[in-house]
Amino acid sequence: MQNTRRQRSWAFTERTERNTVSSKVFDTPDEAVADIGAGATLAVGGFGLCGIPDRLIEAIAESGAADLEVFSNNCGVDDHGLGILLSRGRIRRVTASYVGENKEFARQYLAGELEVELTPQGTLAERLRAGGTGVPAFYTPAGVGTPIADGGMPWRYAADGSVAIASPPKETRLFGDTRYVLESAITADFALVHARVGDTAGNLVFEKTAMNFNPLAAMAGRITIAQVEELVEPGTLDPGNVHLPGVFVQRVVHTGRQNKRIEKRTTSSPQEGTR
Structure with missing residues (x-):
């Protein structure tokens, strides 16, 4: 559907x-x-x-x-x-x-x-x-040796907190002395x-x-x-x-000028005696 x-x-x-x-x-x-x-x-x-x-x-x-x-x-x-x-x-x-x-x-x-x-x-x-x-697709070293490449990353949890859908393992390949993982476009x-x-x-x-x-x-x-x-x-x-x-x-x-928001505003009070 x-x-x-x-x-x-x-x-x-x-x-x-x-x-x-x-x-x-x-x-x-x-x-x-x-x-x-x-x-x-x-x-x-x-x-x-x-x-x-x-x-x-x-x-x-x-x-x-x-x-x-x-x-x-x-x-x-x-x-x-x-x-x-x-x-x-x-x-x-x-x-x-x-x-x-x-x-x-x-x-x-x-x-x-x-x-x-x-x-x-x-x-x-x-x-x-x-x-x-x-x-x-392309090969990259980022994520090799982690669940990014090996699979098992929780994609969706069940209501009871268990993993309902986990990521599948990805293809890896050795180029020279370095292993790379295949990522899709x-x-x-x-x-x-x-x-x-x-x-x-x-x-x-x-x-x-x-x-x-x-x-x-x-x-x-x-x-x-x-x-x-x-x-x-x-x-x-x-x-x-x-x-x-x-x-x-x-x-x-x-749409004209954007109303720019700050994701997280952090401020501090000036110390006594300073401007």
Whole structure:
């Protein structure tokens, strides 16, 4: 049933893309994500709360799409970013490198409500990049000799705390004197990214560290949707400053300046006698 829903959603998307005029610009986030349906897979950019496509995520939350599978470095915090979808029970499975400050993420995982594949951060980045370049798999030394390669990582817990689904062992191979583990590429039905500036052809420029996983996620998506703070006409951007070419981006929506959140604020009182 899930595969059927996904095939129908993808078929609808293909028809939509073929019938769309040359402009990639959508008026609102709601319109840009309207055909993301149940069972879709999403590659989502951002790191913590830095550079996350928050407006697109909010639009998906309002659309009612559920049973989602997400590939992202983490899931934001409880009330922002992907944490919104988590709190509403819309995500079925997450592939991420860490849980972060999201208590609901941890609770759902330990309670057996959410399937989670934890993977080394560099491996996750390369799996996304490989998916975007057409490389089906690659060998890496990261994880060799650990449950990452040997299997047994808890993907889903049962209600009684036992392991319901564990990761399978992966192929390893010796190159020279070093053993490597085979990791598969990631591709997704849709990719959601945030950029500082984009043009109507989909060329994107990211803001400093907000680049993070955004270009990699964008490459891995069959349909990539970019929310941009500033939208300009083609030819405005210096080609040498473009971080992601428009060939990877199918939809662009102008959302204005992002409301930047701090994941964890830490302050201290100044000592007496100092300014």
